[in-house]
Amino acid sequence: xxxxxxxxxxxxxxxxxxxxxxxxxxxxxxxxxxxxxxxxxxxxxxxxxxxxxxxxxxxxxxxxxxxxxxxxxxxxxxxxxxxxxxxxxxxxxxxxxxxxxxxxxxxxxxxxxxxxxxxxxxxxxxxxxxxxxxxxxxxxxxxxxxxxxxxxxxxxxxxxxxxxxxxxxxxxxxxxxxxxxxxxxxxxxxxxxxxxxxxxxxxxxxxxxxxxxxxxxxxxxxxxxxxxxxxxxxxxxxxxxxxxxxxxxxxxxxxxxxxxxxxxxxxxxxxxxxxxxxxxxxxxxxxxxxxxxxxxxxxxxxxxxxxxxxxxxxxxxxxxxxxxxxxxxxxxxxxxxxxxxxxxxxxxxxxxxxxxxxxxxxxxxxxxxxxxxxxxxxxxxxxxxxxxxxxxxxxxxxxxxxxxxxxxxxxxxxxxxxxxxxxxxxxxxxxxxxxxxxxxxxxxxxxxxxxxxxxxxxxxxxxxxxxxxxxxxxxxxxxxxxxxxxxxxxxxxxxxxxxxxxxxxxxxxxxxxxxxxxxxxxxxxxxxxxxxxxxxxxxxxxxxxxxxxxxxxxxxxxxxxxxxxxxxxx
Numbered sequence: 001x002x003x004x005x006x007x008x009x010x011x012x013x014x015x016x017x018x019x020x021x022x023x024x025x026x027x028x029x030x031x032x033x034x035x036x037x038x039x040x041x042x043x044x045x046x047x048x049x050x051x052x053x054x055x056x057x058x059x060x061x062x063x064x065x066x067x068x069x070x071x072x073x074x075x076x077x078x079x080x081x082x083x084x085x086x087x088x089x090x091x092x093x094x095x096x097x098x099x100x101x102x103x104x105x106x107x108x109x110x111x112x113x114x115x116x117x118x119x120x121x122x123x124x125x126x127x128x129x130x131x132x133x134x135x136x137x138x139x140x141x142x143x144x145x146x147x148x149x150x151x152x153x154x155x156x157x158x159x160x161x162x163x164x165x166x167x168x169x170x171x172x173x174x175x176x177x178x179x180x181x182x183x184x185x186x187x188x189x190x191x192x193x194x195x196x197x198x199x200x201x202x203x204x205x206x207x208x209x210x211x212x213x214x215x216x217x218x219x220x221x222x223x224x225x226x227x228x229x230x231x232x233x234x235x236x237x238x239x240x241x242x243x244x245x246x247x248x249x250x251x252x253x254x255x256x257x258x259x260x261x262x263x264x265x266x267x268x269x270x271x272x273x274x275x276x277x278x279x280x281x282x283x284x285x286x287x288x289x290x291x292x293x294x295x296x297x298x299x300x301x302x303x304x305x306x307x308x309x310x311x312x313x314x315x316x317x318x319x320x321x322x323x324x325x326x327x328x329x330x331x332x333x334x335x336x337x338x339x340x341x342x343x344x345x346x347x348x349x350x351x352x353x354x355x356x357x358x359x360x361x362x363x364x365x366x367x368x369x370x371x372x373x374x375x376x377x378x379x380x381x382x383x384x385x386x387x388x389x390x391x392x393x394x395x396x397x398x399x400x401x402x403x404x405x406x407x408x409x410x411x412x413x414x415x416x417x418x419x420x421x422x423x424x425x426x427x428x429x430x431x432x433x434x435x436x437x438x439x440x441x442x443x444x445x446x447x448x449x450x451x452x453x454x455x456x457x458x459x460x461x462x463x464x465x466x467x468x469x470x471x472x473x474x475x476x477x478x479x480x481x482x483x484x485x486x487x488x489x490x491x492x493x494x495x496x497x498x499x500x501x502x503x504x505x506x507x508x509x510x511x512x513x514x515x516x517x518x519x520x521x522x523x524x525x526x527x528x529x530x531x532x533x534x535x536x537x538x539x540x541x542x543x544x545x546x547x548x549x550x551x552x553x554x555x556x557x558x559x560x561x562x563x564x565x566x567x568x569x570x
Contacts, residue, residue: 067158069191069198071172071184073208074243074419076201078163080172080185080253085159086141088133088152090123095151099124102149106132109143123151135159166250168211170266170368171204171242171417174253182264184417187365203419205241210234213533214244218502221526222248225507225517231267231396232526234534235499237404237490239420240413240428242364243498243538269362270370272393273484273503276519277332277452278468279389281440283341284329285406286352289436292343296325296439297556300336311381313338326553329443330451332467334388341387346378349387355431356405356412362397363414370395389468396486400501403488407444407464407496410437445493446550450557456489456524458531460542465489465500465527467519472506482506487523491531494548497540502526 071080095102103120106113110133113119122130132152133140141154160175173183178193180186184204191197214232222230234244247267251259265271287293299322305314315333328336341349353359361369373393375382385391397415405412413428432440444464447453452467465488472482486503490496502523507513513521535542 067198068160068175068178068193070201071192072201072203073168073206073211074203074241075207076203077208079168079204079206079208081161081163082158083161084156085134086136086138087131087155087157088136088141088144089129089131089155091129091151091153092123092125093128093151095123095149097147097149097151102147102152105147106144109140135161162253164208165254166252167208167215168204168206168245169251169253170247170268171206171245171366172253174256176256182368183266183366186367204417205236205239205243205419206245206417207243207537209537210534211244211246213537214246214530215248215250217526217529217533218246219248219250221512221522222504222507224512225504225510225522227504227507227522229262229267229271229505231271231501231503232530233268233396233400233499233501234530234538235400235404235415235501237408237496237499239425240401240404240415241420242415242417244534245417266366266368267503267505268396269364269366270368270395271505272370272372272395273486273505274390274393274470274473275396275399275484275486275503276389276468276470277334278399278466278486278488278519279387279392280329280332280337281406281444281466282352282356282402283337283344283349283387284325284443285432285436285440286348287340287344288439289432290344290348292348293325293340296553299324300328300339302328302333302335302339304335306335306338306384308338308381308384311385313384324556326443326446326556327558329447329466330557332452337388338384341384342380344383344387346380346383349383350378352431353386353392355429356398356402358392358394358398358402362395362401364397365417372398389470393473396501396503399486399488400499403465403490403499403501405431405437406440407437407490407493407499409434441490441493441496441548442550442553444490445548446553446557448489449550450554452520453487453489453524455520456487456527458491458528458535458542460544461531461535461540462492462494462547463489463528463531464491464493464548465524467524469518469520483517485517485519485522487519487527489527489531491535492540492543492546494546498538500527500530502530 067082072078099120103123104116106119107116113133144152171183173185174181175185180189188202218230218232230248232246235242245268249263251263302323303320305312313334315335319331323333323336357363358372359374361371375391382391401415410430410432411428412431413426441464447466448457448463453465456463456465468486470484471478471480472484484505485507488501490499504522507517507522509515509517
């Protein structure tokens with residue numbers, strides 16, 4: 001019998017081998033994918049752990065995906081930045097070396113963070129993890145790593161840095177757990193953390209150079225006069241931009257934990273004060289604009305204190321005669337101002353205060369804003385006393401905005417800490433006529449030339465302004481031994497560009513102010529120095545050949561032979 005056997009088919013056998021090979025490769029690919037997924041899980045878990053250790057896992061993850069936006073001044077100078085930094089931490093339960101020895105080495109490398117005892121307390125805490133340094137340099141990381149302790153760990157993370165230290169601290173604010181807690185950091189938190197916008201720096205209206213000058217002059221005066229607090233503002237009268245906002249005492253947003261409540265408080269926008277005679281030009285503007293006063297030579301009786309019911313209104317430096325409009329402001333007469341306010345009446349004066357925003361919190365982006373102390377009942381005496389700044393309390397920013405409207409042609413605009421681009425100036429609202437605004441510029445200039453504001457003059461800058469001194473409120477009454485001294489100014493008065501306001505809370509009688517605590521001796525000289533230092537930076541060139549015409553009003557001022565008016569009045 002013959003048996004026939006079929007020859008194996010080579011094509012089928014090769015196909016089986018290829019399928020086996022593909023299966024092997026697929027298996028390898030799956031293994032690699034699983035390993036990659038495991039690695040990703042480890043990384044994500046590590047990031048989540050870091051977030052938990054920091055005390056804010058969601059904030060930490062968000063910070064790692066999109067850096068917080070930078071903040072710059074109006075010229076692009078950095079004020080707040082997000083930077084890469086190293087953190088040094090320790091797992092106390094994983095230390096293998098002698099804690100006392102490790103603590104000594106850490107103290108030698110980081111003396112600014114504490115001594116051996118402080119580090120020993122940290123690295124022996126009954127916790128799983130604690131930070132030793134949240135903003136370490138690479139060199140420091142390398143030195144600490146050389147200790148050779150596996151329980152000490154290092155991580156790279158983003159940090160908020162304020163490169164100008166305490167400069168403009170209250171305008172900037174600070175952050176915690178990745179979110180703004182005050183200032184612009186808080187007001188614009190969503191914008192600064194939004195990945196779609198955080199790549200574009202936020203440009204503030206602040207000019208770092210002007211801010212530095214204001215803080216320097218105000219801080220020096222406060223220290224010399226031992227004042228409790230101070231506020232300084234430079235405001236663009238055309239746009240409402242705040243070029244400088246200084247509140248003293250200062251704090252360092254890089255080390256905000258070292259600041260107390262008084263340092264963190266923004267006196268410009270949060271604190272309200274009775275600002276005294278600085279209100280008188282506002283009252284005069286109402287009288288002129290409403291037609292109550294049409295003749296600058298019209299005189300009002302200031303021969304004696306004014307008795308209204310049980311209230312007695314008097315002048316600190318009485319002239320004991322009838323005073324016309326320029327003289328009322330030059331000598332800062334409470335009596336004459338009260339008589340004018342009585343003619344103006346409650347309705348018109350109250351309406352002006354409301355137009356100027358004195359009945360609401362200041363109009364600005366910040367959340368830290370104080371509400372004014374508005375009279376609960378407007379009696380006849382209320383109208384008279386609020387006319388010279390008593391019985392009503394507002395923030396320094398309220399007053400700066402009001403003065404901008406007095407001199408810029410009569411338009412009130414909200415203030416802003418954001419740089420205003422050309423063509424985007426807020427329309428604002430008219431509060432007085434252009435003619436009244438021009439008259440107020442003449443009167444304010446005359447006060448500096450021949451009245452209480454003479455120490456505010458800055459040669460060539462044509463300064464105009466008004467002093468305001470009021471007894472500090474205390475325990476529901478007034479402290480006769482403490483003054484709140486304010487000078488509100490504008491320059492140049494022939495073409496106003498900026499308001500400069502300085503307020504000092506409770507300066508003491510010292511040689512620096514000739515042992516006088518009125519604004520003429522405390523706040524006015526600071527305004528003079530700030531304008532002299534910053535005028536050219538702000539684009540205003542000093543010019544002794546230019547000025548607003550005050551001859552007509554100046555001729556109305558009575559002068560005794562050899563008499564010098566203004567320096568001692570308030």
